[in-house]
Amino acid sequence: MSKVRSLLKISAVKVILAIVFIAIAVVVSFSLPKEQDPNIGLTNDPATATVGVTRPVGSMIVNRSVVYRDITIMVTKVEEAGAFSDDRKRAGLFTVRVSVHVQPGDTIQTPVGIEFATLVRLVLPNGQVISPKLATVLPIVFPKQAKDGFFDFAVPSQVPLSPLVLQVGTASSVAFGQ
Structure with a gap:
């Protein structure tokens, strides 16, 4: 436990952990399902798509x-x-x-x-x-x-x-x- 605390005191380790955390957050946010656009149905919608x-x-x-x-x-x-x-x-x-x-x-x-x-x-x-x-x-x-x-x-x-x-x-x- 003391070894982990001593590693966390090093600024380079803190920076690396922050970068890893941000990278994981980015990957998770891109892999989640997309939400439907909340602006659909407003009066300024673009032309409607062709329906199959x-x-x-x-x-x-x-x-x-x-x-x-x-x-x-x-x-x-x-x-x-x-x-x-x-x-x-x-x-x-x-x-x-x-x-x-x-x-x-x-x-x-x-x-x-x-x-x-x-x-x-x-x-x-x-x-x-x-x-x-x-x-x-x-x-x-x-x-x-x-x-x-x-x-x-x-x-x-x-x-x-x-x-x-x-x-x-x-x-x-x-x-x-x-």
Whole structure:
């Protein structure tokens, strides 16, 4: 023990130990998993990347909307595929992606918080109601600022898209087909 203490009194040994400690800290910091950028989803995001679709099943243009708390939620497109490359939450054999355009009404003067992930549900033709596994629409709506996003729903098997319905809250819904 006294030998270790005598070695620690030498300044060269202290410098070497400090360098070794810093080197270990650098190696550990580079080997840890990367965090997702906390700035993703802000209004000044760069152009979105191209999304890869695995086992595409079908898609349809909807362009129907519902108004919720003076905020228009327009379903623009519905797609079904085995997987989407930007979806890290894998669940179910297939994913139904509902693309939406959110437009605040003229009466919205202050930011409004809406938890879209708990607000929307997908109603299947058999009546089963599914919660989204992923929602990219930010939970805050700013006055006069439209935004686009999507909801991903995991489904156990292929489903026809036209009879699907997006339920918004308890009283509103958007039917995808005629």
